[in-house]
Amino acid sequence: MIDVRPCCTMPHTPAVEDTLRTIFVRAGRGEPVGTSAVADELHVSPPTVSIMLKRLTAAGLVQRTDGHLAALTEHGSTHARDVVRRHRLLETFLQRVLDVPWDEVHAEADALEHAVSPRLLDRIDRHLGHPDRDPHGDPIPRDGGGIGEEWGVRLDSAPAGRAFHIERVYDRDSAALRYLADLGIAPGVRIDVTERQPFGGPLWIRVGPDAHALGEPLTHLVHGRVVAPAGARGTLA
Template sequence: MQCCEIAHTEAVEDYLRTIFKLSGRGLPVTTSAVAEQLGVSPPTVSAMLKRLEASELIDRSGGRAIALTAHGDRHAAGVTRRHRLVETFLVQVVGFGWDEVHAEADVLEHAISERLEERIDDLLGHPTHDPHGDPIPPRTGEHVESWAAALGSAAEGSRFRVQRVADDDSNALRYLADRGIKPGTVLEVVRREPFGGPIWVMVEARSHALGPTLADLVHGETA
């Protein structure tokens, strides 16, 4: 069965984007990881993976790990592109906060036509990154989905430039935005408490203690 023999249903797009996302973050891409991410049961994922494999969108020759084929990667990047364009559009044009757009985009990514996708891209001036700092895959051509180092592992005393913040948790995003932490922010790592304690950072002359969970959502490089 070739790719184009599978219906590009919302579910198929959801699975592809999830696999794309996990791969991009360097996380293990397994049945259970996908199930967890999508909030469905492992058998459901098993069944879908079988169909994706039959359509040559994924490759499972590497043991438990699931990899996108070149074909699958193109489609997954397409869905991701729409997701991130929609997020950018909702923030820049519609006036939503960066913490409000993820769930909205999760639905809209399946609902916009190619024409609307292009129009939004034009309207926004062909953005390269969404409001969370995630790179927007180009319509054609190569795309690299790299995550820089997490703030959670930055050295004490270093200056850290935020590039990207994981967009999964609205509350975390709101919390971080309230403290001025967003892509582009440069902060100072004052102190790292041991034993899973918080990391103290200085942003615009104010210091904040971020728990390790939160600190791991923030990625960037030493500035």
């Protein structure tokens, strides 16, 4: 639902929508939203973002804070949520209906999200049974608000000897996602953190019936909840 597109003093071009979405997601993760960070994520130059932020600010969608950081206004947030909703619903659709692997859905949804009409998005939502989360575990915003953007504990901070319930996988890099998929790491999976070297050394985990070892510490990739002592409740079928 959330249909908010035809309004505002500025047209909602793909570049505008991409910028709003990027600010929304970064801010949701608690990361500082600077010009260069957004530029990096969108694969454009900083001046391009600088100009866009100025336009968005003039339109009342963005406000600048502190040292040139950007934040969405309430109005901007409404529009950004709509874009994020489109993006995540499409990711879910692509994975569930067309078997697109989860390391590809982001790029495809990125292109499609600007071309989907509200009516079509509604059909997709209905077809999927109004899903809560996309293939990476990210919440799909909807009218009522619903699930928030909270991120939980990062796997690289999970204590050894406990089970860890994976809720979200942030990384969008294809190689990283394929690597994680190979390890069996995905939202909904429980893993045992069996051992950890002191001082951030290698992390040993058990996923499913097989034991896998992570040779390097996982950084800012996998988020979730510590739920029980490792091996408890026979969770790993």
